[in-house]
Amino acid sequence: MEKKIKKGLEKLHLSDNKIACLIPELSLKAFVFSFDSLPSSREQRERIIRFRVKKQIPLLPDDARFSFDRLSSNSSAKIFVAVARASIIQEYEDLFSKLHLKVRAIGVPTLSLYYLLNKEEERDLLLINIEEDSLSLIAGLNSEVAVYRLKQFIPGSLTNLSGLQKVENIVKEVENTVNFVEDKEKKKVNSFRLRLGLLEPEEEMFSQLKEKLSLPAKGIEAGLTSKLGLREKMILSPLVGQIL
Structure with a gap:
């Protein structure tokens, strides 16, 4: 994979080393949650979302990392949550780091x-x-x-x-x-x-x-x-x- 990415980079002539990375969907778990409302504090939001995720994944790994997107919704707060192990994300970050690239965003x-x-x-x-x-x-x-x-x-x-x-x-x-x-x-x-x-x-x-x-x-x-x-x-x- 590293050789293929390197070959592709040679064609792109990037002026910046920041990239977006989409990881395979089998490497993560994703959910759509609806809430009547969510607190403005990011820390409180994450606590509530983590609680909902744990109801879906009771044995949630200690190194689980969360990414969530707030989706437009007319009637409620709707969140798309992706959960992946830190070790999996680290593999991708390490790969791109070897190529002098910095992962700016990880998506589904x-x-x-x-x-x-x-x-x-x-x-x-x-x-x-x-x-x-x-x-x-x-x-x-x-x-x-x-x-x-x-x-x-x-x-x-x-x-x-x-x-x-x-x-x-x-x-x-x-x-x-x-x-x-x-x-x-x-x-x-x-x-x-x-x-x-x-x-x-x-x-x-x-x-x-x-x-x-x-x-x-x-x-x-x-x-x-x-x-x-x-x-x-x-x-x-x-x-x-x-x-x-």
């Missing part, structure tokens, strides 16, 4: 993708992020993040299955999530936004997913206006969302 890829969306035009949707090892989903209802889910793929499962089997497995998870969201939130999902973050391009998979999903779907790259190619937009879109 799927949440960063959500920042790319036009919330006024796409008020009730499900964002689908397909990686080599996982499927992540964010439901946005009334232009607010309502639900986050993460499904780990069995190692090698996408590689060993036929193209159609891959699509059917993903569609099943997506439709289950839609049913869960609509039952929980009492509101309909109207469309899908889709990203294929796979190392090997699978254009046919994208077409099959659009065909088999029960609602209209379009790629996340549709909202990017940069001169990058389609493949680059698919791969880099989470990072673009993080730095916007």
Whole structure:
């Protein structure tokens, strides 16, 4: 990985050594919490959020580090919380330190993708992020993040299955999530936004997913206006969302 990053840096000609880092979603736990209100003191907020996290993760590691984003909400204080072990984050910080880079911000890829969306035009949707090892989903209802889910793929499962089997497995998870969201939130999902973050391009998979999903779907790259190619937009879109 270090060699690949170094090679990429040579092409970028960065003028600053500060970077944003998106760590794999399987390396962390993430939750969406709603509160009637939150105290203005950061210390008190963190204490309340930690209490909510411990209800979800009773055996919370002592070295757990928290990152939380306050999401726009009309009716309550809504927080997206990411929890990761300090040792995992340190691995990434050490890697970039060797390359004379300083990690300024650490983010969650799927949440960063959500920042790319036009919330006024796409008020009730499900964002689908397909990686080599996982499927992540964010439901946005009334232009607010309502639900986050993460499904780990069995190692090698996408590689060993036929193209159609891959699509059917993903569609099943997506439709289950839609049913869960609509039952929980009492509101309909109207469309899908889709990203294929796979190392090997699978254009046919994208077409099959659009065909088999029960609602209209379009790629996340549709909202990017940069001169990058389609493949680059698919791969880099989470990072673009993080730095916007």
